[in-house]
Amino acid sequence: MPPPDLVTAELALTGRITTASNATFLGTIGDTAVVYKPIKGEQPLWDFPDGFLAHREVAAYLVSExxxxxxxxxxxxxxxxFGEGMVQLWQETDPDQNPVDLLSADEVPDNGWKQVLEGQDETGRMVALVHEDTPALRRMAVFDILANNADRKGDHILAMPDAHRYGVDHGLTFHSDHKLRTVLWGWLGDELTAEELEGVDRVVEGLRGSLGRELAGLLTATEISSLAARCAALRATARFPGPGGRGSAVPWPLF
Structure with a gap:
């Protein structure tokens, strides 16, 4: 839980993010800048009929922890x-860092980057979708597999000045059906590291205890069981999986 003042002190709105598909506001709680997404501002989704997107965002944070x-x-x-909703600490990013990028196909670096796909832009030029080859993004890719993240766009990865990477916008997560859509496909088939497997083990253990109890108030029993099954499957193969299901493997738009 956050400090009590972040729960009970006044949340004052300072602006609105108009590019978001659901009502998303900037605000402050005292001197703390936050993002606020009220449940009343959520648009119904046919493929996520259970619960609220705000609950899924909080569930994603709990699994991350x-x-x-x-x-x-x-x-x-x-x-x-505007009533109950998800509140998240605002992050000041470094605009000069781009963990995910579109480059000319002949300019993809040989080292430090992974290419996900190649295509043509509106002028017919060949371009490549690439992302950093870093431990931080590998860990985010593992998180997305477990959370079954259906919307890991490039702009949902926040580049911090200290090179840390945050992931945001996790309303489309934890579906019981395969929904993984992400721009982080660069390690397809690669073995997970010991550190990454230990993280999966911590989630497995948590589901038997306090994490399972906390998620029970946010997700359906079927969704929690599906999370446990994804943990078991990933632990058994110990490799980054490939795309599955009948839908697109990447979100649209990519950013």
């Missing part, structure tokens, strides 16, 4: 000007 990798900024539920 048990993994121990600080992937999701602190996120919690509280009341606000």
């Amino acid at each position: 048990v993994l121990g990798w600080n992937i999701v900024p602190r996120t919690w539920l509280r009341d606000g000007p």
